[in-house]
Amino acid sequence: MTSQQPEQGNRCPRGVQMTRKRRWRPQHPDAVIVDRSTPWGNPFKVGKPIPPPFTGYKGHAVVPDPAVAVELFELFVRMTPGYIERARAELAGRDLADWCPLDQPCHRDVLLAIANEPEVPSLRQSEPQTGDEPARQAGDVEEKETVLV
Numbered sequence: 001m002t003s004q005q006p007e008q009g010n011r012c013p014r015g016v017q018m019t020r021k022r023r024w025r026p027q028h029p030d031a032v033i034v035d036r037s038t039p040w041g042n043p044f045k046v047g048k049p050i051p052p053p054f055t056g057y058k059g060h061a062v063v064p065d066p067a068v069a070v071e072l073f074e075l076f077v078r079m080t081p082g083y084i085e086r087a088r089a090e091l092a093g094r095d096l097a098d099w100c101p102l103d104q105p106c107h108r109d110v111l112l113a114i115a116n117e118p119e120v121p122s123l124r125q126s127e128p129q130t131g132d133e134p135a136r137q138a139g140d141v142e143e144k145e146t147v148l149v
């Protein structure tokens with residue numbers, strides 16, 4: 001079991017609103033930008049058609065508002081293999097910066113939640129095994145794997 005503890009003191013990772021009006025970076029030197037110029041951007045954009053497999057989501061032809069854009073993003077994240085693992089690896093413990101006001105729904109909140117949630121049990125079983133692990137038989141002697149770091 002690996003127990004990664006991304007906590008830095010008592011500080012919780014937070015959302016950051018980027019703005020062109022003033023320099024926001026000096027106050028958030030460690031924040032990871034998650035806007036659409038990055039791989040962490042929300043592919044669902046207000047006013048744009050909802051792509052498959054979400055077409056017609058809740059009867060909408062286009063993404064009607066930020067709240068639905070965020071809902072769709074969460075669905076997308078949870079059905080994209082490896083996404084949550086990557087988010088946890090790269091975003092855990094980090095502040096996340098996007099352009100949306102902090103009091104509006106933003107996919108940044110979904111990323112903060114999944115990157116920092118303690119366990120995702122449903123994903124563990126569907127995790128594809130790399131390497132050819134021989135099927136374990138009952139009564140097999142447990143082998144200790146040598147891990148080269």
Ligand SMILES: [Zn+2]
Nearest residue numbers: 098100106107
């Ligand atoms: Zn946003």
